[in-house]
Amino acid sequence: MYIMSTVLYRKYRAQNFDELVGQDHITKILKNAVKSNQLSHAFLLVGSRGTGKTSTARILAKAVNCLKPKKDGNPCNKCDVCLSISNGNFMDMIEIDAASNRGIDQIRELKEKIEFAPSKGRFKIYIIDEVHMLTTEAFNALLKTLEEPPEHVIFILATTDVHKLPATILSRCQRYDFRLGTEEEIRGTLEDILSKEKLKVDNKGLDIIVRNARGSYRDALSLLDVVVNSQLRSEDAKKITEDEVRAVLGVPEVYMVNDLLSALLDGDSKKALSCIKELEMKGTNLVQFINFTLEVLREVLVAKISGKDIKEYSFSKGLQLRDLLSLIKDFLSVERDLRNSTNQILILQMLIPAYSKGESVEKKSTDTNIVKSSVRKNTTIVEGKSESVEVVNTDVIDLDITQVEKNWEKIAQGVKPLNTHLFAFLGASKPVTLEKNELCIEVPFKFYKDQIDTPVSRDIIGKVIFDVLGTHCRLKCIVNESVKPKLQSSADVVLKNVPVIKKKEKVEEEKKTFAPRKVKADVEAIFAGM
Structure with a gap:
């Protein structure tokens, strides 16, 4: 050797x-x-x-x-x-x-x-x-x-x-x-050393070493050292194959990632469970597997954005960008949970129900912040004209207004534990139209609209709509003009409507005529508009 x-x-x-x-x-x-x-x-x-x-x-x-x-x-x-x-x-x-x-x-x-x-x-x-x-x-x-x-x-x-x-x-x-080395710089360094040592490594095997070095020159050389000194399968002691690099560094096979991701995207729970069991039986380091999976997903994301296709990863064929982002977020969450878990295989198995087509699983956010907003009295006189403001903007799937109407109460209930005041405002609102993924909701008062239009409220509503309907949509809020607002109550309004007190002589003459006074009309005049 x-x-x-x-x-x-x-x-x-x-x-x-x-x-x-x-x-x-x-x-x-x-x-x-x-x-x-x-x-x-x-x-x-x-x-x-x-x-x-x-x-x-x-x-x-x-x-x-x-x-x-x-x-x-x-x-x-x-x-x-x-x-x-x-x-x-x-x-x-x-x-x-x-x-x-x-x-x-x-x-x-x-x-x-x-x-x-x-x-x-x-x-x-x-x-x-x-x-x-x-x-x-x-x-x-x-x-x-x-x-x-x-x-x-x-x-x-x-x-x-x-x-x-x-x-x-x-x-x-x-x-x-000092900056981290690029993949080209690290690869060039390794190739130069390999030529001096009269060693050969398959290109794909070298790619694995470069990828696992993560910008560190010393890590790259240490990994190469491990591979060279732990040859297992090569007949020629100075020729290193891709399989040998994978075996020594514990890097999972690409087919294992393809099979698991394909099973999750197809909603095939049994196949996904079988893939995870295979990882367990082979003693695969799950942290390394998740890191490798995230690296694969990153490559696919870059390829999708660039308009390219990676044939090596079969699961990416026809994969929508929205589904790809969902996979990345879920596997990032798994990566975080694995660090503090003593039962790592369970963390990975918990992904299966979330993608299963046979069951309805409601995803709940683990990082929900309870938003406390102060309630103030509305002393603003509502104008007759309606106003509209665009709120949320992200990705798309086709929806129908009837779907929104059926789930509107569910959306309001989803907002309730996050912000009770916002729940009350949504309870008094109703979805009106849905065109080009823009949802228009109608509220009775401008105060409701102002509260819904705040950034915090927009984030909460957008998150709940995504959880319930599976998509983000732009939100437009309008005020119903047909609702007559009440005028602002103030001392000026009351004083303005107080009737002029008649002179004493005229009052005595009215007493003589015994004409009944319209007390009710006077009271209504004083408190008109309140």
């Missing part, structure tokens, strides 16, 4: 700035700084794992201490300093793992030693990896030293979680953000 002497990511670690892949925006600046001798006293390297932060720190340590630096700012990699740093025995480069040396005592010890001049190089380099793991006290102890270190000291801090660093640390460092 083919055996490697050193793991690939260490054997092929970048030794100069030009060998760093995908970080040209950083290496260009660092090379210019080295050439012009305009070096900062503190560098902060930020990025995901396996993107080259530690390699860059070591290359920078070489470049600033190199005895024969190149004109472009790269180290020579031939002098004693460069060789010592490459071998890890250069006394003036101190690497500190902040995850295990995170306390204030370690920082105090560092501050005591920092005053000593470098023994061999021009600069003493302190590389603090995973610096975000330091305690608050340790950060505070480091602040002054980081702000004004001795001239012979350069700090290089590296972290994957920059948001955990205090602002006082960030302001004292030059920050460089």
Whole structure:
């Protein structure tokens, strides 16, 4: 069997700035700084794992201490300093793992030693990896030293979680953000290493490694290392097949994803249950299976949007975009639930009833927010003209107004647990027309319309309509002009209608004539319109 002497990511670690892949925006600046001798006293390297932060720190340590630096700012990699740093025995480069040396005592010890001049190089380099793991006290102890270190000291801090660093640390460092590698860059790196190692991997097998690396160069090389050192099926020890890559990395077969998704979309509960049972019998890692399924669904989504067709995935033939989005949302939900579940197979089996045609399953949102809205009295005089406002807008299926009318009470009941006031408004409304997927509802008063037109109310109604009718539609709300609104009650209206009091003489004359007064008419006149 083919055996490697050193793991690939260490054997092929970048030794100069030009060998760093995908970080040209950083290496260009660092090379210019080295050439012009305009070096900062503190560098902060930020990025995901396996993107080259530690390699860059070591290359920078070489470049600033190199005895024969190149004109472009790269180290020579031939002098004693460069060789010592490459071998890890250069006394003036101190690497500190902040995850295990995170306390204030370690920082105090560092501050005591920092005053000593470098023994061999021009600069003493302190590389603090995973610096975000330091305690608050340790950060505070480091602040002054980081702000004004001795001239012979350069700090290089590296972290994957920059948001955990205090602002006082960030302001004292030059920050460089490392980006994840693209699939083309990682594939190119792997192909270059494979050619040097005189190995061959099937193109599809290489695609699997690249996809599982998720932008990390180190992860890609580690996965390749595992595959090379764990060959199971190849007759030629230096030729790696797609099946071997799948077997070693635990990546499920494409047919398993096709079969399960096809069964779910067809509403075939028995076949879907059989597919999940097969996963269980083979001991498939369900987290990996769900991740692979989501990757497949992403490829299909991109293909659908681009107007292409992927023949490899049979379930995607004739698949509507709405159904595809529903699948993606459900599998994302499964992915979240798997992390905290001790019965992972059950989480996956719970998908089956949701797609079964033999049963009616009402989906309920798990992230419903109870919306509390304050009720205010309507003192607005309603105008005679009706107004209309468009509310919700998303995807389409053909509906008939009779379907909406039959389910309107159900829609109102679905709104009730989310917003009782909105439920009351919908109870007094009715669907009028449905044209081009635009639902028009009629309300008796403008106040009702104003409440329904709020963004919160639109979101609630849209969600319930989707749950009940299986589609989103644009919503238009109008006021019924035939309903006569009541005028606003105010002191001005009352005073305006108070009858003029007659003079005393006229009142006495009326008493003599014994004419009965119309008390009822006067009262009605005072409170007219209330």
